[in-house]
Amino acid sequence: MAERRGGPSSASGITAREAAPDILLQGVTRDFGAVAALAPIDLRITGGAVTALVGPSGCGKSTLLRLLAGLIPPSRGHILVGAETPDALRRRAGLAMAFQDAALLPWRSVRGNVALGRALARRPRDPRADEALIGLVGLAGFETWRPAELSGGMRQRAAIARALAAAPELLLLDEPFGAVDELTRERLNAELPPLWETAGATVILVTHSVTEAVRLSDRVLVMTPRPARIAADIPVPLPRPRAEALAATERFAGICAAVRAALRSAEPAAGPR
Amino acid sequence: MRGPGRALPLLGLILLWEVLARATAQSFVIAAPTAIAAHLATHAELLLRALGTTAWNAAQGYLWGNLAGIALALAAVSAPRAERILSILALFVFCLPLVATGPVLRVLSGPGNAPQVALAALAVYYTTFLPVLVGLRAAPQSWFELVRSHGRGPLAALWLVRLPAALPYLAAGLQIAVPAAFLGAMVGEFTGAERGLGMLTLRALRGLDLPATWAIAVIAALVSGLAFHLAGRLARWLDPAPPALLPAAPAGARPLRLAGPLADTVLALAAGGLLWAGLMELFALPDFFAKRPGDVWAFLVTDAQAGAHRARLAAALGQTLAMAGPGYLAGLALGAGLAAGLTLRPGLAGLAMPLAVALRAVPIIATAPVLIWALGRGAAGTVTVVAVMIFFPTLVACLSGIARTPRAVLDLFDSHAAPGLQRLLWAQLPAILPAFFAAARMAVPAAILAVTTAEWLATGRGIGALMAVSAATSDYAMLWSATAATGLAALAAHGAVAWAERAVLSRHAAEQVAR
Incomplete structure (x- = not known):
């Protein structure tokens, strides 16, 4: 793995690599005290693909993401990323997560926070690659700004840049575009996928937006609320790269409708967007 | 323009001081x-x-x-x-x-x-x-x-x-x-x-x-x-x-139970006793003045005169607490009350805050002799020293607590044109609570320091005076006993305040306790 991280680096700082291994969940549950947050989940997530998790608020999407990050252990069952546990993957700096609240360190500038992702993953300093990432998420010119001076959407973009700077094999995004304005969101939806495709990273994305899930992912998993289980597994066989115009096609609309229907049956009270 | 503008009130104050001192020259206070x-x-x-x-x-x-x-x-x-x-x-x-x-x-x-x-x-x-x-x-x-x-x-x-x-x-x-x-x-x-x-x-x-x-x-x-x-x-x-600085009560991940803190306190005191005895043995300090925990125990419990020792200690401690308690409460109440009052007059708060912050920089104890001089060596002087010692930190803490009321909450009240008193009661006072309790906890050792210093310097009553006499007459068993007793009393008072803090904040500001 070490030679992979030391391998040739593109201008964006993302390292090209072979397809990432599949992720396998077998009978995975997670309890918080007496509350079962996850019903037993059996799932295979294809390596190198983009998987979107959608579901009503508080249904356990973030819990599943944290399990996949190795931040919390499953109560029962096990998770394997290729041959190793998420915890082992985490310990050898193979994954990165963009947190819902951005989790930028307030005393570091945008540049400092992006460099932190690289440093935490024990990768050599690379200011030029950091600049490129900052530009990619649309923060060029804000390199020296502190998180407190940024808007919510800018903070989330900085957090995404920081996660990408770690050149992860597994990239976990917890509602990364929640506070991003519509136009920027469109732009990121168009510009980020090529980036993680080049990297060959497996991407798992939690989102509230059905169109975004369909636009970005190869597969949408619809989750039910507590205890969470996978209610529907909807493939997105759309060609890449996916231009904005794709969203106007009938095929796209059909998949979105299928996801919405699955959401509606999962949680009758929660109307989909 | 800024320099003279700021110096003018100061000059006025000094002038007032001078006039006051001359007018009261007979009473020999100022x-x-x-x-x-x-x-x-x-x-x-x-x-x-x-x-x-x-x-x-x-x-x-x-x-x-x-x-x-x-x-x-x-x-x-x-x-x-x-x-x-x-x-x-x-x-x-x-x-x-x-x-x-x-x-x-x-x-x-x-x-x-x-x-x-x-x-x-x-x-x-x-x-x-x-x-x-x-x-x-x-x-x-x-x-x-x-x-x-x-x-x-x-x-x-x-x-x-x-x-x-x-x-x-x-x-x-x-x-x-x-x-x-x-x-x-x-x-x-x-x-x-x-x-x-x-x-x-x-x-x-x-x-x-x-x-x-x-x-x-x-x-x-x-x-x-x-x-x-x-x-x-x-x-x-x-x-x-x-x-925002809010030193919360030392909180572990454990739930709010009485047994946990009590057990920890007993453990801590046992560790303290061991440390106390261990250090004395390590440095081979003479028994004459370096009393071990065992000596204090003997002095207060097993000694033939233990009853008399306990009575003297209890009487002194009682006198001290009778001064410290009212002073403590008065200082807290005045500090929090003035902060609340100033909030209704934001202009005044802007004036008071720098003054209070400036006064926080003064080692209040240095002014204790002046206060005792002014108010006499009786209860009034001592209570005032304690109250003043506590008043300024409480005022500063509460004012900054009010200043930290979330902007959105204030906007909500403003959007309904809520009157100042309603804003104060429903939005700002709850925002004060964490800062107030933090100040109340820190005020316990401050009150002990103030009251014992005043007693030591001037009043000749209470545990401070007992300590002064014990030190002067080489009655070290009494000095150590009085010290330990005062420390324990302060610890108990601090524990009571921390308990009240957790009880109130767990309802009003759960996010502060969660830490």
């Missing part, structure tokens, strides 16, 4: 500025030398005390299981009255400035330990998860998250420590030094030298205020936008 100035001019050399001594002692104590506070906080955060016990022990030592530890250290070290330095260190370590500990733990969970998600361990979390997050808290602690160090050094000098402002204060008090007493208080206030200001500049340089 020294006129001109008399103080005259004293300063005629005794400049003596005062400067004394100031140099005191400042040097304070500076050394400041250094050691802060280093100890930081080291303790790092120890507590790296051994979470020991954190509560460490916190209780640190608090207990902080609650020991300086007027008792002073003479003990004096006997241990002989003449010289070691006791003053030690007392200055004792006066500052806790107010650094507490905010630094909070700062080390203050980071949100997701920052630690970020570090963990990249497979990095506790050391990386300490270096990348905890230490930088604690920096502004450290800066605040370092600032508060300035007057505290000055105060500790002066109390150290009260208890038998040959040089320094504290010694001059004692001499002025005994000689009924009104201008000298005032002059020393003014010098102590000015120098300490200047140093406080410089420390504040340093803090702003470290972090231009400091976070």
Whole structure:
């Protein structure tokens, strides 16, 4: 793995690599005290693909993401990323997560926070690659700004840049575009996928937006609320790269409708967007 | 334009002071500025030398005390299981009255400035330990998860998250420590030094030298205020936008149970007793003045005279608590009440805040002789010293608590054009609570310090006077017993306040307790 991280680096700082291994969940549950947050989940997530998790608020999407990050252990069952546990993957700096609240360190500038992702993953300093990432998420010119001076959407973009700077094999995004304005969101939806495709990273994305899930992912998993289980597994066989115009096609609309229907049956009270 | 504009009220104040002093010259309470100035001019050399001594002692104590506070906080955060016990022990030592530890250290070290330095260190370590500990733990969970998600361990979390997050808290602690160090050094000098402002204060008090007493208080206030200001500049340089500082009650992950804290307290006290006895054995200190826990136990329980000893101690402690209690409550009530009142008149609050902050820089104890002089050696003087000691920190804490009312909440009230009183009761008072309780906790050791110092210096009653007499007559068993009893009483009072704090905040500000 070490030679992979030391391998040739593109201008964006993302390292090209072979397809990432599949992720396998077998009978995975997670309890918080007496509350079962996850019903037993059996799932295979294809390596190198983009998987979107959608579901009503508080249904356990973030819990599943944290399990996949190795931040919390499953109560029962096990998770394997290729041959190793998420915890082992985490310990050898193979994954990165963009947190819902951005989790930028307030005393570091945008540049400092992006460099932190690289440093935490024990990768050599690379200011030029950091600049490129900052530009990619649309923060060029804000390199020296502190998180407190940024808007919510800018903070989330900085957090995404920081996660990408770690050149992860597994990239976990917890509602990364929640506070991003519509136009920027469109732009990121168009510009980020090529980036993680080049990297060959497996991407798992939690989102509230059905169109975004369909636009970005190869597969949408619809989750039910507590205890969470996978209610529907909807493939997105759309060609890449996916231009904005794709969203106007009938095929796209059909998949979105299928996801919405699955959401509606999962949680009758929660109307989909 | 700015300079003269600011100096004008000050000039007026001095003028008023002068007039007041001259009008009340018969009662012999207030020294006129001109008399103080005259004293300063005629005794400049003596005062400067004394100031140099005191400042040097304070500076050394400041250094050691802060280093100890930081080291303790790092120890507590790296051994979470020991954190509560460490916190209780640190608090207990902080609650020991300086007027008792002073003479003990004096006997241990002989003449010289070691006791003053030690007392200055004792006066500052806790107010650094507490905010630094909070700062080390203050980071949100997701920052630690970020570090963990990249497979990095506790050391990386300490270096990348905890230490930088604690920096502004450290800066605040370092600032508060300035007057505290000055105060500790002066109390150290009260208890038998040959040089320094504290010694001059004692001499002025005994000689009924009104201008000298005032002059020393003014010098102590000015120098300490200047140093406080410089420390504040340093803090702003470290972090231009400091976070809201709310040293929460030492809280583990454990739920709110009485058994847990009680067991921890017993454990902490046992550890303290072992440390106490162990240190004495280690340094082979003579039994004559270095009383072990066993000696105190014998003195108070198994000795033939134990009953009489207990009665004397209890009577003195009772007198002290009868002074400290009302002073404590009055100081808290006045501080919080004035803060609330000022909120209804935002213009006034803008004026009061800088004044209160400035007064926080004054080692209040330096003004104790002046207050006692003004109000007499009876109950009024002592209660006032305690109340004043507590009033200013409480006022500052509550005003800054009000200032931290979330903007969105205030906007909500404004959008309904809610009257000021409703805003105060529903939005701002709840926002005060965490700051108020933090102040109330820190006020317990402050009240003990104030009341014992006043008793030691002036009133001749209570535990402070008992300590003074015991120290003077080499009755070390009584001195140690009185010290331990006072520390325990302070610990109990602190525990009661912390319990009330958790009970109230768990309903009103759960996010503060969750830490």
